[in-house]
Amino acid sequence: MSHGIALKPAKSRRSTNLTGTVRIPGDKSISHRSFMFGGLAAGETRITGLLEGEDVINTGKAMRAMGAKIDKVGAEWIIQGTGNGALLAPQAPLDFGNAGTGCRLTMGLVGVYDFESTFIGDASLSKRPMGRVLDPLREMGVQVTSMAGDRLPVTLRGPRTPNPIVYRVPMASAQVKSAVLLAGLNTPGVTTVIEPVMTRDHTEKMLQGFGADLTVETDADGVRTIRLEGRGALKGQVIDVPGDPSSTAFPLVAAILVPGSDVTIMNVLMNPTRTGLILTLQEMGADIEVMNARSAGGEDVADLRVRGSDLKGVTVPADRAPSMIDEYPVLAVAAAFAEGTTTMLGLEELRVKESDRLSAVAEGLKLNGVDCDEGKETLVVRGRPGGKGYGNPSGAAVVTYLDHRIAMSFLVLGLASEHEVTVDDASIIATSFPEFMDLMTGLGAQIENHIDGKI
Numbered sequence: 001m002s003h004g005i006a007l008k009p010a011k012s013r014r015s016t017n018l019t020g021t022v023r024i025p026g027d028k029s030i031s032h033r034s035f036m037f038g039g040l041a042a043g044e045t046r047i048t049g050l051l052e053g054e055d056v057i058n059t060g061k062a063m064r065a066m067g068a069k070i071d072k073v074g075a076e077w078i079i080q081g082t083g084n085g086a087l088l089a090p091q092a093p094l095d096f097g098n099a100g101t102g103c104r105l106t107m108g109l110v111g112v113y114d115f116e117s118t119f120i121g122d123a124s125l126s127k128r129p130m131g132r133v134l135d136p137l138r139e140m141g142v143q144v145t146s147m148a149g150d151r152l153p154v155t156l157r158g159p160r161t162p163n164p165i166v167y168r169v170p171m172a173s174a175q176v177k178s179a180v181l182l183a184g185l186n187t188p189g190v191t192t193v194i195e196p197v198m199t200r201d202h203t204e205k206m207l208q209g210f211g212a213d214l215t216v217e218t219d220a221d222g223v224r225t226i227r228l229e230g231r232g233a234l235k236g237q238v239i240d241v242p243g244d245p246s247s248t249a250f251p252l253v254a255a256i257l258v259p260g261s262d263v264t265i266m267n268v269l270m271n272p273t274r275t276g277l278i279l280t281l282q283e284m285g286a287d288i289e290v291m292n293a294r295s296a297g298g299e300d301v302a303d304l305r306v307r308g309s310d311l312k313g314v315t316v317p318a319d320r321a322p323s324m325i326d327e328y329p330v331l332a333v334a335a336a337f338a339e340g341t342t343t344m345l346g347l348e349e350l351r352v353k354e355s356d357r358l359s360a361v362a363e364g365l366k367l368n369g370v371d372c373d374e375g376k377e378t379l380v381v382r383g384r385p386g387g388k389g390y391g392n393p394s395g396a397a398v399v400t401y402l403d404h405r406i407a408m409s410f411l412v413l414g415l416a417s418e419h420e421v422t423v424d425d426a427s428i429i430a431t432s433f434p435e436f437m438d439l440m441t442g443l444g445a446q447i448e449n450h451i452d453g454k455i
């Protein structure tokens with residue numbers, strides 16, 4: 001999928017109470033991993049609830065190019081995997097589009113094989129740093145050819161026998177942790193990842209579910225040591241992917257900001273490594289009721305009932321960042337309507353996402369009349385309940401920089417602003433949440449797609 005060729009602007013405007021019950025599409029992190037591990041494991045994997053966003057579909061195509069059989073039958077995806085250690089050499093470059101997760105995890109998965117694999121992506125992905133994954137792969141013996149600064153395109157060639165390494169992840173990144181563990185799957189001996197700050201643990205949990213010999217030890221300071229015995233057998237599984245908390249964030253914040261709203265969001269993944277936004281919004285005074293909390297397929301899941309709420313500013317501590325890393329753009333939008341100041345700390349990783357999210361958010365907020373300061377790794381938003389003066393009556397568009405979360409966040413801003421908010425491109429939303437427009441308008445959100453004039 002390519003983006004940036006034909007931008008598709010969209011705008012949103014002040015809406016009256018949002019109401020209804022919705023089901024959010026499957027979690028993106030678990031969906032990527034379902035295709036990867038299902039494609040690698042021996043035998044059949046069956047997946048329901050998979051996110052059919054462009055990012056995940058690109059991962060599916062990459063797994064097909066390496067020998068997995070992947071079909072959709074009715075509502076179910078059925079995969080016949082190659083067996084661990086038996087991926088085939090891809091005959092063409094693997095195109096991951098906009099997806100950091102797909103690209104970086106697959107670099108680990110196939111990079112250690114004794115053949116060449118080449119990785120490409122769109123203009124956004126081609127600017128993102130790959131050295132964070134390539135460095136540990138080099139230690140494992142992988143030869144790397146890359147563009148300046150370890151950017152895409154990247155070509156990898158593994159050694160005959162990869163070295164198992166002990167790797168301390170230098171930044172809070174589930175993608176780096178996962179890439180090293182996936183490389184360990186085809187490496188003899190024990191690959192060890194030391195994670196000083198816990199990040200989303202879907203790779204660990206799912207690999208255990210697929211039968212990998214993987215253990216996790218957590219010390220008194222919370223430092224995790226993950227050990228994986230390489231070259232073991234993986235066996236196909238049945239997976240039901242829960243709803244994505246990062247996509248949930250958009251209708252959730254919209255319902256909080258639009259007075260009188262009452263929205264129920266069903267089947268949301270509540271893994272504690274992903275719930276930082278809910279905690280922060282609750283601290284700000286949001287009325288979010290967690291209902292029917294349950295365990296499904298080894299994950300915590302719940303339904304959320306959310307009502308329009310008055311918010312107050314808070315300080316969001318740096319150590320919360322890993323559990324809400326993709327939610328800061330929409331939290332900044334919520335903060336714009338809070339009484340007082342919201343200070344977000346420890347945001348350095350936001351600079352290397354699909355865009356430099358720290359500056360893209362500050363730029364978009366300022367364009368729409370929100371008072372904020374961008375620091376090196378902080379964002380301070382001084383809120384104005386009611387949104388008077390917010391939005392941009394001239395129609396000047398927020399630049400989304402090929403970043404789905406910037407596009408969705410600013411469309412949420414417009415739902416409670418005095419004036420309309422325009423974004424320069426909504427097509428990029430299809431990478432993670434293709435149903436966004438229909439789901440939001442179904443709740444009563446006034447969002448207009450400029451091309452087809454749909455409200």
Ligand SMILES: O=C(O)C1=C[C@@H](OP(=O)(O)O)[C@@H](O)[C@H](O)C1
Pocket residue numbers: 028029030100101172173174175176178200325326349
């Ligand atoms: O492992 C994953 O599925 C993800 C990890 C996070 O990235 P980092 O590892 O770069 O923090 C997150 O931002 C991304 O959306 C998904």
Ligand SMILES: C=C(OP(=O)(O)O)C(=O)O
Pocket residue numbers: 098099100101102326353354405432
């Ligand atoms: C950062 C994100 O994804 P990725 O790194 O996979 O592109 C995201 O979805 O917000």
